[in-house]
Amino acid sequence: MGAVVSLDGLLDQQRLWKGRPQAQPQGLQPTGHAALDAVLPGGGWPAGALTELLLAAEGCGELQLLWPSLARLTQAGERVVLIAPPLIPYPPAWQAAGVDLHWLTVVQATAGEVLWAAEQCLRSGSCGAVLCWPHKADDRALRRLQVAAESGQTLAFACRAQQAALNPSPAALRIAVDAQPAQWRVLKCRGGLAPATAIACPGRG
Amino acid sequence: MLWACILLPQLALDAVLRHRDDPDTPLVLLSGPAQRRVLQAVNPPATALGLRAGQTLTTAQALAGSFTCVEHDPAAIEQLQQFLAAWAYRFSSQVSLHYPRVLLLEVESSLGLFGPWPAFEARLRAELRALGFRHRIVLASNPVAARMLANAHDGLALDCPQQTRAALEQMPIERVGLPVEAASAFARMGLRQLGQVLALPREALARRFAAPVQLHLDRLLGRRPMALAFYLPPDRFDARLELNFDVESHQALLFPLRRLINDLAAFLAGRDSGVQRFALHLEHAQGPDTCVPVGLLAAGRDPSMLFELARGRLEQLQIGAPVRNLRLLAEDLPAFVPQRSELFDPRPQQNQPWEQLRERLRARLGDEAVGGLAAQADHRPECAWQRGEAPRQAPLLTSAPRPGWLLAEPQALPGIGVQLLTGAECIESGWWDGGDVRRDYYRVRTASGLQGWAYRTLGEEGPLWLQGWFA
Numbered sequence: 001m002g003a004v005v006s007l008d009g010l011l012d013q014q015r016l017w018k019g020r021p022q023a024q025p026q027g028l029q030p031t032g033h034a035a036l037d038a039v040l041p042g043g044g045w046p047a048g049a050l051t052e053l054l055l056a057a058e059g060c061g062e063l064q065l066l067w068p069s070l071a072r073l074t075q076a077g078e079r080v081v082l083i084a085p086p087l088i089p090y091p092p093a094w095q096a097a098g099v100d101l102h103w104l105t106v107v108q109a110t111a112g113e114v115l116w117a118a119e120q121c122l123r124s125g126s127c128g129a130v131l132c133w134p135h136k137a138d139d140r141a142l143r144r145l146q147v148a149a150e151s152g153q154t155l156a157f158a159c160r161a162q163q164a165a166l167n168p169s170p171a172a173l174r175i176a177v178d179a180q181p182a183q184w185r186v187l188k189c190r191g192g193l194a195p196a197t198a199i200a201c202p203g204r205g
Numbered sequence: 206m207l208w209a210c211i212l213l214p215q216l217a218l219d220a221v222l223r224h225r226d227d228p229d230t231p232l233v234l235l236s237g238p239a240q241r242r243v244l245q246a247v248n249p250p251a252t253a254l255g256l257r258a259g260q261t262l263t264t265a266q267a268l269a270g271s272f273t274c275v276e277h278d279p280a281a282i283e284q285l286q287q288f289l290a291a292w293a294y295r296f297s298s299q300v301s302l303h304y305p306r307v308l309l310l311e312v313e314s315s316l317g318l319f320g321p322w323p324a325f326e327a328r329l330r331a332e333l334r335a336l337g338f339r340h341r342i343v344l345a346s347n348p349v350a351a352r353m354l355a356n357a358h359d360g361l362a363l364d365c366p367q368q369t370r371a372a373l374e375q376m377p378i379e380r381v382g383l384p385v386e387a388a389s390a391f392a393r394m395g396l397r398q399l400g401q402v403l404a405l406p407r408e409a410l411a412r413r414f415a416a417p418v419q420l421h422l423d424r425l426l427g428r429r430p431m432a433l434a435f436y437l438p439p440d441r442f443d444a445r446l447e448l449n450f451d452v453e454s455h456q457a458l459l460f461p462l463r464r465l466i467n468d469l470a471a472f473l474a475g476r477d478s479g480v481q482r483f484a485l486h487l488e489h490a491q492g493p494d495t496c497v498p499v500g501l502l503a504a505g506r507d508p509s510m511l512f513e514l515a516r517g518r519l520e521q522l523q524i525g526a527p528v529r530n531l532r533l534l535a536e537d538l539p540a541f542v543p544q545r546s547e548l549f550d551p552r553p554q555q556n557q558p559w560e561q562l563r564e565r566l567r568a569r570l571g572d573e574a575v576g577g578l579a580a581q582a583d584h585r586p587e588c589a590w591q592r593g594e595a596p597r598q599a600p601l602l603t604s605a606p607r608p609g610w611l612l613a614e615p616q617a618l619p620g621i622g623v624q625l626l627t628g629a630e631c632i633e634s635g636w637w638d639g640g641d642v643r644r645d646y647y648r649v650r651t652a653s654g655l656q657g658w659a660y661r662t663l664g665e666e667g668p669l670w671l672q673g674w675f676a
Binding site: 056057058059060061062063064067079085087088089090091092093094095096097101102104105106107108109110113116117120121123124125126127178179180181182 | 557558559561562563565566569570571573574575576577578579580581586589590592594603604606607608609610611612613653654655656657673674675676
């Protein structure tokens, strides 16, 4: 032990690698659910990337998950596009959740056109968020959506059945929405390990 | 007043060339009766082959083997002059087609808007070049002088009568628009330049020459005004392109289509209007035309957007017969309201505005495919929503929880495992319009854990009817 090396000197020389050098920055796209924001690497939705929602069934709680973000975007004057929703968005409920209907657009598309329309909307960069319900989406189609979301810097959400959870996916974030018990499970999140525990869905006792 | 004269020396040739994508092939314009076909105009590659205007067709064919012949069409030239007048109308409210192949513009009143003359002139030239017309531009203090100076000059700018007069005095006598016999008489008298004629005593001139000569000289110097008929823009746009061959794929239609749409956009900019719907007529050799209507939600005039839309409609079309001619017809020209845009755009990569995206989606998915949602002040769930543009702030009718998803048709809910979460909420409405509804609504939980909104009509037994999901 000839020379005494000071800790500060080592740090100044940047010869030490430090895990997690600083606190996580506040996410640019918070989900509006504190518990979920806490476990996601960016502190919210991955900006300019595809998020996959894997639903146990239609209407199992996906709107509870999305409404705070949609309300925030529409109130900021950003356009939200729903492409081929399987059911009718019921305006009184959406309004009650804080969504400004003026900035909400519904696009009716046939099964073959959903992915095309979603890609156009994402690529254009004129929308704040694009939600689509693709009927059949394979790995390749999702990758296209992911690239389009990146080039347009738009939030993209694809709602799919939970059977697809086992298939690999290029989405930056995958969240499974369970109905019983009502909970959200983060299956994959880019930039961090997926948390092992599920998050209880608020407001569904 | 300052007058700009735009002389189009090769209008007939440019009219043909601008519709062709092969400017480097030799091309001649033909006119004259069938017995004696004469070359009316030739383009530079044809000149390089030794062809000259005025040669007979047989001579030309003896000189050069392959060149394209196009019939000279005076009606098309007339139409093109109207189009150019519409274009010039953007820059001045006083545009005259008094002289053939010449646009006369009063520009002094436009200088405040379009900048000093050099910038204005550069803009005129750039746009004419983009439209595919060769030109000469001269600015002078009166229209006749501008026209006559354009015979010998290009790019001359004279903004006061003294300068104009000085320039006119240098002009050769046969180039200033005098009657032919007067010009040759002056030449025989040894007067080669206009300045020498103007130096003669006025009475002597008046005695020797007919009155029109003196009148023309006075107008040249601006001593006597000239009455010009000014251009008035029409209320519709109708342009037609002959393709001269049978086109069977829509790819080949795109080039002429782009040209037509650029013309339409130039016309609209001149009128300061937009277009909301226009029709493309694809004319066939036989049978009726195929009509492709193109509609926009809001009036627009951006050529790239209009082209994109027309292309989207065209690509979906199945045409029975080859296309001979293309015609673009726009009857409805509402006023153009520019889109408001932010000075500091929060999204820097926004490369396609929403209006353009919406039209693009509508072109492929159908006119009704893109729409908003609006809340209606009605308690009946099936009447409480409507497709269409939502007003800024719609009032909320009730604070009771409502489901986020509504089923298009209520479904019978099998009774097994269904659990009522709340008491009944009675909705009774619509007795005045025939859609009478008396129902008890419950929030229910199904066996699989989903929360639904179901009802039972008052006074009826049977299963619950599911109408929505609390998602």
